[in-house]
Amino acid sequence: MHGNWRSLEVDRRDLRTTRVVADDLDVTTPGQVLFEVSRFGFSANNVTYASLGDQLGYWNLFPAVGRWGRIPVWGYLRVVSSAVPGVEEGRRAFGLCPMSTHVLLRPGHLGAATFAEESSHRAGLSSVYNVYSWADTDTEPDALLVLRPLFWLSFMLDDYLAQGEPGTGVVVTSASSKAAIGLTWLLSRRGVPVTGLTSAGHAGFVADLGHYDQVLTYDEIQTRPPSGAILVDVAGNAALRERIDRRSGHRLAEIIVAGHTQHGAGPAAPQAGDDRTVSFSAPQRIRQRAADWGWPVLEQRFITALRGFAATASSWLQIERSYGLAGAAAVYRQVLDNTTPPATADVVDLTAQSLGRQQCVTSYAVTFPTCCGSSPPDALTRWLCRPPPVHGTRLPRRGWNQRSSWRSCGDKLLALLVSCAGGDVILTTNGPGPAGHRLGIARARVPD
Ligand SMILES: NC(=O)c1ccc[n+]([C@@H]2O[C@H](COP(=O)([O-])OP(=O)(O)OC[C@H]3O[C@@H](n4cnc5c(N)ncnc54)[C@H](OP(=O)(O)O)[C@@H]3O)[C@@H](O)[C@H]2O)c1
DSSP, rough: OOOOEEEEEETTTTTEEEEEEEEEHHHHSSOOOEEEEEEEEOHHHHHHHHHHHHTTGGGGGGGSSTTTEOEHHHEEEEEEESTTTTTOTOOEEEEESSSSSSSEEOEEEEOOOEEEEEOGGGTTTTTTHHHHEEEEEOOOOHHHHHHHHHHHHHHHHHHHHTSSOOOEEEEESSSHHHHHHHHHHHHHTTOOOOEEEEOGHHHHHHHOOOOOOOOEEGGGGSSSSOTTTTEEEEOOOOOOOHHHHTEEETTOOOOOOOOOOOOGGGSSSTTTTTTEEOOHHHHHHHHHHHHOOOHHHHHHHHHHHHHHHHHHHHTTTTEEEEEEHHHHHHHHHHHHOOOOOOEEEEEEOOOHHHHHTTTHHHHEHHHHHHHOOOOOOHHHHHHHHHOOOOOSSOGGGGGGGGEEEEEEEEEEEEEEEESOSSSOOOOOOOOOOGOOOOOOOOOOOOOO
């Protein structure tokens, strides 16, 4: 059995480089099941899987050849063909998948609710990553799909912190991340004062949430954190931790490294000999609590809290749906570059039906020679959208959705577009550009 199976891969040594490759999957091997990947969420969490891929073994989840890697994402899958008795075609599951149209898994320990992925390359990874839940449908709301993996961190951190001194203040970095917001929502319900540290561009958003007692930008860390406060470092930035600790007179009670959103800031892990700093692993804490409480109790408590958080988050969370592997590549690039607004929850839909229905929606990147004045986006958008907008394809204003982004990139202006064009040659511009410059001809090929 052969099909049009493709995967989005990133260069493990240069995360900005991606490619889409054809997969030749052997689906006849006994013990294996071919799944179609239907829908997944994407956030900085997935970029962390890539940036810590070598250190924490995430590249082993879905091995690729040579220097390439497949970033794991949490999403829904559907059985296309099965060489495992008891696993029927059409059955759906939720768990980790690659950004691929299809994936081969080796399900074992088949239960009514779950199965375990038992490929040898997965040995040594936490069971949390290897367990898949059977799902009747994949109609779970997009918001829950995105929040679920992140809120596990929020939920287990809150559980961990609840064991300490009541009322101890908490300082959280990358305060605009969904994991940090979820944690702060939980802490504030217990009356724990929380200071959020964030970048200048996100401070307004974080303050408007109303969950943090205080919001400071990274440049504003002049306020002395209360003695005995706990620092939760979601940014994973050792220099920033040191700065905050110094500011507190080295009187932070504990420093918890819980994420690595600032993947360009060097290693996140605590240095040897630093006994106030610990690395926090949600999977480890999940395993511990599952042993203490039993999985059904843990899961029920988690789901109740997740639904409460999602209900609150509906006032600010904005779902952005993208389609196909090209859409996934565009979303990945924006999250990697930190150009995604913090309110955005990205969902990528790979189902054939959605691609059929939305076949005019696709994402791609085009480079133009630098030619624009002070406000390239507006100028260029206006120019391209005026009739006849482009030669060879129609590009109505609607095609330039909120995701379109513009940056100077060396001597190029990079335009990331979501347009209504399908087919190979997406955009041909050959008229005078904004400010009287010529754009020349830009062509983009949709990788899938
Ligand atoms: N320890 C665990 O077991 C565990 C479990 C789940 C998640 N996590 C971690 O939690 C972190 C947050 O994940 P999330 O999905 O909730 O994130 P998210 O919502 O996508 O976070 C976006 C925010 O992260 C910061 N950020 C993102 N990319 C950045 C970049 N390239 N440079 C600098 N800052 C950047 C920015 O926050 P600011 O401007 O506010 O800094 C941005 O607004 C991830 O590192 C993830 O791996 C850990």
